[in-house]
Amino acid sequence: MAGILSNLRNTVITGFVLALALFVFYIYGAYSSAGHVGDALGSTAFWAFIVRWAHVLCGIMWIGLLYYFNFVQIPNMPNIPDEQKPAVGKVIAPAALWWFRWGAMGTIAFGIILAALNGYLVDAYLLGFTDNGASTIIGIGMWLGTIMWFNVWFVIWPNQKVALGIVDAPADDKPKAARTAMLFSRTNTMLSVPMLFAMVINQNAF
Template identity: 40%
Template sequence: MKIFEAFMDPFGPFEFLARWGHILSGVTWIGLLYFFNFVQVPAYAKLSDGARSEALRNITFRALWWFRYAALSTFIFGLLIISVYMGDDPSGESKTELYFRGAHGVAILTGMLFGVTMFLNVWGIIWRNQKVVIGSAETVAAGGQADPAAPAAAKAAGRASRANTFMSIPMLFFMVFAGHGQWFGNDTKGTIVYWILVLILWGLVQASAMGLIGGMDGPFNKAFFDDHKRTIIGGFVWLAIIYFIGFELLLAP
């Protein structure tokens, strides 16, 4: 069967199937991320306490299962894609070096930085804090007292979710750019300065979302994470800075 010929080679069937799984999982993950931020949060703000509690227990809880495991499978399929490019090709040249060189490599590594951060936010911040919020809602529904830690947990989960939405815009751009940004060749310059710029911008967003810069209600969070529309605008501005300064100014040969 043709599908088993050169199964593990770069651009072979294994990579294709891993990439297909990566995209399918990613669509599910990011689709739910946008549902939470663009639909659920604004809608829940208009519900009564009782209706919001019931929705948290019956809608959000189910959606979070698909959300976190879609994030996990996206991450795993991404690792499988990268595994194809480990080691040397038959000529003795490093497949890893070939895959990550030039503009393609910089773009895919940039997308990976944001994507892995988003994955860690899902499991390390969002889900961990949402368990507190949903647990509190279940306790109240059973006639008990609300968990006093629930409001802070909801804020922490919300900030991380908005940070993921913010980062998803450049993440998706650079993932697609790596395969289809054909106007950039393999010759690049200024890579070190580019990464300094990207890491500073990434650190600002992530540290702010975690409350490490000015607390959970610091200036950056208030400006970009309080309203989902400003989160979207901020993500596109962030992308423009990285692309036009990073790629067009610093990396272009």
């Protein structure tokens, strides 16, 4: 077990193997007695489930790192001695930002595919105007998620590259870029609350 947990790659692979085992247990328990395993695996509902799982996994990575930046890293940077700050700016932050932006990309991509598989992609982005309001709430959540994704890739990341010295820029530009990245990161933190509310309530109508 220590050999698995001491290596991140092995840990992640083992997690997927356990999930696969759980899936096999579920699918055969639910469908084997009726002889419909093949039908289940070839259905749109099955692929929608796989895409939803990937969407949620990517979303956890994205929003988890968003909350890490806003609840842990940014508030505590002033408490870190100046001689130690380069370790954060040169090592921790770039690695976190890589997973952050690609988590955002995976979330939006799998979300769009999921909406298409379930047949509400256009209705949702039109905020329910074409289906008598049935897709309004999920549409609001999708628009908020899309705005947040745009902020990550076209505002936060470009400004973080300047602030962290990943790209060449005048020294005077770095504080402004850092503040812009922080403000849009805070914007995404704010938008994440109603976005997640819209996503969850859409799955739990009452």
